[in-house]
Amino acid sequence: MPTRCTTLPYAETGAFSGLLTDYIAQNxxxxxxxxxxxxxxxxxxxxxxxxxxxxxxxxxxxxxxLREQYGPNAAAAIEANIELLTKETTFTVTTGHQLNLLTGxxxxxxxxxxxxxxxxxxxxxxxxxxxxxxxxxATEDHDFAEINHFSLFGKTYAWDAAGTGGPVGRLxxxxxxxxxxxxxxxxxxxxxxxxxxxSKNLAEATRKLADSLFGEYGLVTLDADRxxxxxxxxxxxxxxxxxxxxxxxxxxxxxxxxxxxxxxQVYSRxxxxxxxxxxxxxxxxxxxxSGADCVEVTIRNTAKxxxxxxxxxxxxxxxxxxxxxxxxxPVYQEILLPNLVYIGGGAEVAYWFQLKDVFAAFDVPFPMVxxxxxxxxxxxxxxxxxxxxxxxxxxxxxxLPDLKKQVGAALGQEEISLQEQQQALAAAFQQVQxxxxxxxxxxxxxxxxxxxxxxxxLAGLEKRLSKAAETKNETAYTQLAALKEKLFPGGGxxxxxxxxxxxxxxxxxxxxxxxxxxxxxxxxFTVLEEE
Numbered sequence: 244m245p246t247r248c249t250t251l252p253y254a255e256t257g258a259f260s261g262l263l264t265d266y267i268a269q270n271x272x273x274x275x276x277x278x279x280x281x282x283x284x285x286x287x288x289x290x291x292x293x294x295x296x297x298x299x300x301x302x303x304x305x306x307x308x309l310r311e312q313y314g315p316n317a318a319a320a321i322e323a324n325i326e327l328l329t330k331e332t333t334f335t336v337t338t339g340h341q342l343n344l345l346t347g348x349x350x351x352x353x354x355x356x357x358x359x360x361x362x363x364x365x366x367x368x369x370x371x372x373x374x375x376x377x378x379x380x381a382t383e384d385h386d387f388a389e390i391n392h393f394s395l396f397g398k399t400y401a402w403d404a405a406g407t408g409g410p411v412g413r414l415x416x417x418x419x420x421x422x423x424x425x426x427x428x429x430x431x432x433x434x435x436x437x438x439x440x441x442s443k444n445l446a447e448a449t450r451k452l453a454d455s456l457f458g459e460y461g462l463v464t465l466d467a468d469r470x471x472x473x474x475x476x477x478x479x480x481x482x483x484x485x486x487x488x489x490x491x492x493x494x495x496x497x498x499x500x501x502x503x504x505x506x507x508q509v510y511s512r513x514x515x516x517x518x519x520x521x522x523x524x525x526x527x528x529x530x531x532x533s534g535a536d537c538v539e540v541t542i543r544n545t546a547k548x549x550x551x552x553x554x555x556x557x558x559x560x561x562x563x564x565x566x567x568x569x570x571x572x573p574v575y576q577e578i579l580l581p582n583l584v585y586i587g588g589g590a591e592v593a594y595w596f597q598l599k600d601v602f603a604a605f606d607v608p609f610p611m612v613x614x615x616x617x618x619x620x621x622x623x624x625x626x627x628x629x630x631x632x633x634x635x636x637x638x639x640x641x642x643l644p645d646l647k648k649q650v651g652a653a654l655g656q657e658e659i660s661l662q663e664q665q666q667a668l669a670a671a672f673q674q675v676q677x678x679x680x681x682x683x684x685x686x687x688x689x690x691x692x693x694x695x696x697x698x699x700x701l702a703g704l705e706k707r708l709s710k711a712a713e714t715k716n717e718t719a720y721t722q723l724a725a726l727k728e729k730l731f732p733g734g735g736x737x738x739x740x741x742x743x744x745x746x747x748x749x750x751x752x753x754x755x756x757x758x759x760x761x762x763x764x765x766x767x768f769t770v771l772e773e774e
Contacts, residue, residue, distance in 0.1 A: 244623075244750045245774045248760040249636055250767040253617070256640045258736050262505050262596070263589040263614060267766045272503045276496070276596035278609040281584060281764060283368045285611065289583045290334060290372065292608045297581045301475065302328065305579055308472050309463065312450075318458035324375040325463060328581070332372045335463075336362045337576065338586040338615065339379035342411055342449045343390045344402060344423065345435055346456075349738040349746075350588060350615065353761075354378075355453070356754065357586045357615045359460045361763040365583075374583075375463055378453055379576055382412025382446045382468045383517075383566045385525040395742045400426060409523040410566065412446030412468055430748045456754060467579060470563040475578050479605055480516070480558035480565055484540075484551060487530075489515045489570050492600035500596065508593035515570040518542045525566055528554075573598055577607050584611040586763070616761040616769055619730060619737055620746055620753075623773035628726050632719060636770050643727050650723055661705040668697055 254264045266273050269280060279285040309325050317325065327333045338354040346352060358376040365374040384390075385408055392401035402423045404414060416439055424436055434455035442448035450464045467473075482488060493511035500507055514528045520542065527543040539551040549557065558565060567575045573595065576582065585595065595612045602609040621629070621636065629639060632650050639646070672694035679686040732740045746753045750773070760769055 244752065246756050246760070246771045247774050249770045249772070250762075250765065251637045251640075251770070253614075253766070253768050255637065256617075256736075256768050257642075258640070259617075260589050260593065262593050266592060267614065273505075273596070275499065276599055277612055278599065279611050281611045281613040283364070283764060286365060286369065286583060289608075289611055290369070293334065293581060293583060293610075294331065296606075296608055299331070301579070302331070302581065304471065304475060305581075308469055309465065311471070312466060312469070318454060320461035321454065321458055321463060324461040327373045328375055328463075330373065333375060333581065334365075334372060335375050335377045335580045335582045336365065336584055336586070337377040337379055337580060337582050337610075339381060339576070341381045341384055341390045342445050344393050344400070346452065346743055347390065347393050349620075349741050349743055350617070352456075352743045352754065352757070353618060353738060354586055354588070354615045355457055355462060356757045356761055357613070357763045359457065359462060360616075360758055360761045361584070361586070361613070364764065376457075376461065377580060377582070378457075378462055378464045380412065380446060380449055380464060380466050381572075382466045383410045383525065383572075385409055385411060385517075387411055387414070393742050394740055395744050396428070409519065409525050410468055412444060412449075412466060413523065414445045416442060416444065416448060428748070431744055432747070435744070460758070465579075467575065468566075472579055473562040473565070476562045476565060476567070476575060477559060479567075479571065479574060479578065480562060481555060482605065483514060483516060483571065484554050484558060487513055488604040489574075489601045492604045493570060493597050496597050496600050505593070505596075507597055508590055509569050509597060511570050511597075512568070514540065515568045517566040517568060519564050519566055520545060520547075527568075569594065570598065570601060574602060574605055574607055577602070577610060582610050584613050586613045586615045588615055613763060614766065616757075616763055617736065617738060618757070618761075618769040618771060621730065621770065621772040622746075622749075625726060625729060626772050626774075628722060632723055632726070636772060639727070639730060643724060646723055646727065647720055650719055661701055665698060665701055668701060669694065672697065 253259050253267055262273070266277075279289055306325060306328050309328070313321065313325070328335075336358045338358045340351050340354055341347070343351060355376070355378055358378070362374040362376045365372070387404065387408075390411060391404065392399055394400075400423050402419055404418065419439055424439060427435075435452065438452035438455060439448045442451055446466045446468070450466065453462060453464045490511045490513050497507040497511075512527065513530050516528045517525045518528050519525050524544070526545060529541050529543050531539065531541045531548060539549060540554055541548045573585070576585075585591075587595065592612055592614055599609050629636065634646065634650070638649070641649075672690060676687055676690045676694070679690050730737060743753070750756075756771060760771055
């Protein structure tokens with residue numbers, strides 16, 4: 244289905260934080276919190292910096308893990324990109340996301356398309372290098388309640404699974420088909436069903452679904468919850484356990500962010516690590532100040548405690564039992580990958596700005612940070628309604644009361660205002676009050692009370708007259724409110740609640756259209772409108 248693409252500045256949508264719009268505008272106050280601003284020209288220096296620190300051993304570890312993960316059945320374009328990763332001239336463009344069921348909200352798709360498109364643009368600019376788009380699966384997250392549901396055509400689908408509390412990527416898919424997949428509309432493509440019905444756990448299913456949607460573009464999906472990859476964490480674990488450097492770095496950065504007028508996005512802990520217990524739970528490591536039976540660190544919600552020496556020995560022998568939290572996960576990512584840039588949403592950009600000093604503490608290059616593409620998709624039916632109401636695409640982002648005034652003016656609605664009459668009334672009562680003041684001051688309060696009653700009566704008439712004027716165009720206003728809600732569910736952006744299936748079912752070419760339309764480095768909001 245053909246679409247027309249337009250763009251507008253993020254600031255004009257009214258839907259993004261001040262930090263994000265300030266970053267896009269390259270406000271100098273934010274310069275200390277990132278490495279390089281994402282422009283095509285700046286990638287040359289970023290490649291030099293990364294190449295100087297990314298070792299052949301790290302590259303071999305990554306490729307071996309990817310080949311083991313995919314096995315012999317990877318799509319041709321994915322296999323080709325894994326092979327490219329063996330070359331020291333190949334870099335990655337990375338985005339990451341939770342393992343939302345059936346991809347969750349639309350911005351999951353927008354993140355990945357941004358990474359694919361940027362990889363293509365970098366190849367055109369630097370043909371002597373290769374660039375592989377990577378989707379980092381957040382397989383070690385344990386907040387199942389955030390990912391166990393999605394919305395489609397106004398209905399919420401949810402999966403009530405037992406055994407949560409550990410890394411969600413390891414969650415077995417028992418009961419998923421009966422609870423959720425069998426309830427889906429028949430128009431849902433079979434690839435969405437097969438990804439789950441042919442997988443043993445949520446990580447595998449999410450990877451297969453990403454492969455089916457983006458495999459032809461060579462997207463490489465990575466599950467870093469693997470013992471072989473966790474070996475790369477040993478130096479980081481050692482330094483964090485011994486010196487707890489990440490928290491000090493984040494706290495210092497937070498103070499500077501607050502001074503600059505921005506609120507820190509994520510909370511840092513004394514030790515920014517989790518421990519995966521023998522029962523498969525992911526529990527925080529916490530310094531113990533009780534001095535009872537534990538010398539140094541407790542594993543939260545368990546009776547287990549370790550001295551620093553015991554914890555260091557565990558980290559050396561079994562790094563796979565440790566899991567970085569939101570502060571150290573990005574560092575783990577950059578240790579594993581020959582990465583140049585991380586693509587994320589506004590909240591992710593904000594928390595990456597808390598981490599530059601953390602990366603410095605671990606001697607890991609800080610990647611560029613690029614806001615993902617954001618978009619609004621307007622179906623042919625909704626585009627027709629916009630046109631009928633006399634609205635352009637950018638105007639739909641304005642508040643509903645403003646739009647009602649605009650539509651009313653276009654329909655010839657008289658704007659009712661009795662402000663002049665209120666002023667005349669107030670002046671008349673002031674004259675009466677002056678007379679009362681001269682003749683009988685005890686009547687001044689009586690006059691004031693009558694003035695107040697008259698003003699209230701006039702205000703009531705103004706509302707009734709305005710309502711009468713609106714009634715003439717009530718049908719148009721009802722249509723406008725319904726359209727606004729459809730395009731901005733709950734007052735938020737469509738991409739934050741709608742699932743890709745709401746578009747893909749009727750427009751199978753949607754992802755290809757996104758890849759054609761998105762310009763990641765333009766840093767503008769995209770509107771796709773069916774023609």
